Amino acid sequence: MSLERQINVKTPAQIKIMREAGHINATILARVRELLQPGVTTADLNAAAEETLKSFGCVSPFKGYGQPPYPASITVSINDEMVHGIPHPKRKLKNGDLVSIDCGTIHEGYVADSAFSAGVGEISSAAAHLLEVTEGALYAGIEKMRSGNRTGDVSAAIQEYVESRGLQVTREYTGHGVGKKMHEGPQVPNVGMAGSGVLLRPGMTIALEPMVLIGTYETRVLPDRWTVVSADGSLTAHFEHTVAVTEGDPLILTVPQPQQTTV
Ligand code: MG
Ligand code: MG
Numbered sequence: 001m002s003l004e005r006q007i008n009v010k011t012p013a014q015i016k017i018m019r020e021a022g023h024i025n026a027t028i029l030a031r032v033r034e035l036l037q038p039g040v041t042t043a044d045l046n047a048a049a050e051e052t053l054k055s056f057g058c059v060s061p062f063k064g065y066g067q068p069p070y071p072a073s074i075t076v077s078i079n080d081e082m083v084h085g086i087p088h089p090k091r092k093l094k095n096g097d098l099v100s101i102d103c104g105t106i107h108e109g110y111v112a113d114s115a116f117s118a119g120v121g122e123i124s125s126a127a128a129h130l131l132e133v134t135e136g137a138l139y140a141g142i143e144k145m146r147s148g149n150r151t152g153d154v155s156a157a158i159q160e161y162v163e164s165r166g167l168q169v170t171r172e173y174t175g176h177g178v179g180k181k182m183h184e185g186p187q188v189p190n191v192g193m194a195g196s197g198v199l200l201r202p203g204m205t206i207a208l209e210p211m212v213l214i215g216t217y218e219t220r221v222l223p224d225r226w227t228v229v230s231a232d233g234s235l236t237a238h239f240e241h242t243v244a245v246t247e248g249d250p251l252i253l254t255v256p257q258p259q260q261t262t263v
Contacts, residue, residue: 007177007185009203014110015244015253018179018205021058021107022242022253025114028052028103030256032074036120038095042076046087049074049103061104061111061182068225075102077227082211082219082236083115083173084226095121098130100238104182111182113207114254115240127235130167130214134237137161137169137210141188145208145243145250149200155192158210162190168217173228175208178242200245205253209240 010018031052032045050073053060060073070086077085077100078093085100093099102115117131140161144154154175162169169190177184186198190210213219215234222229230236244251 007198007204008179009201010179010205010244011203014179015203015205015251017108018110018112018242018244018253019257021105021110021112022114022255023257024053024056024058024107025103025105025112025254026256027056028105029101029114029116032101032103033116033118036093036099036118038093038121040093041089042078042085042087042091042093043089045076045101046072046074053105056105056107058105058107061106061113065182070226073103076100077236077238079235080230080233082170082213082228082230083238084228086224086226093120096123098123098127098235098237100236102238102240109180111178111180112254113178113182113240113242115209115238117237117239126214130212130235130237133162133165133167134210134212135239137212138208138239138241141175141208141210142241142243142250142252145200145206145245147200147202147245147247150195150197151186151188151200152192152196153194154208155189155197156194158208159191162210162212168213168215170211170213170219171217172219173209173211175206178205178207202245202247204245205242206245207240207242209238211236211238
């Protein structure tokens with residue numbers, strides 16, 4: 001069945017659970033971000049994420065996903081590695097690296113999916129520009145996540161934001177609906193034409209995830225069958241949020257929620 005047939009519009013109660021999942025996912029990513037220092041291994045980052053997941057009684061939708069089964073709970077992709085880098089106990093972060101962390105959480109049967117990129121120590125001005133443009137492209141896409149718009153409006157906003165700033169955006173990897181499954185419909189490519197695609201309706205929950213490259217937008221997969229790298233070895237970055245379409249403004253689900261107070 002094509003993904004377009006698997007669009008599951010959520011009820012407010014389901015979105016509330018997804019917000020909780022998003023809060024947990026944001027907490028894990030914040031914990032990993034604190035550890036981004038030279039000398040830390042990518043396996044250390046995964047261990048910290050797993051410990052935090054466990055403290056919430058949650059599991060990762062990444063672990064065991066796909067073929068060959070993905071072996072970790074987060075992906076850690078460094079420099080020319082765009083997405084799906086596998087954590088390894090011998091892979092150490094170095095000063096000047098640009099690291100992309102992608103993390104998912106399953107909470108009460110619902111998935112949150114979010115990613116960020118950040119520098120380790122001092123990074124080049126080209127890397128800083130790449131970070132700024134990739135994060136900006138995510139928010140340009142989120143701004144279009146409004147009832148009555150189409151997925152193509154979101155895709156076109158992301159593409160325009162990136163290309164007008166002199167960078168390239170992936171053709172092969174897309175945003176996606178998310179809910180009980182990590183990948184539902186609709187697909188939301190990072191390039192496209194305004195006015196085309198699937199009509200957005202309140203209750204749709206979609207992970208937007210621009211992946212931006214300094215050189216060519218072409219990529220290849222390493223022999224580990226997971227790690228995706230830029231074809232020309234140039235730097236890449238990746239930002240992602242799970243977002244709900246509402247009657248009004250887009251609602252970002254993968255952010256920390258205000259603390260619950262008990263009476
Ligand atoms: Mg993700
Ligand atoms: Mg995703």
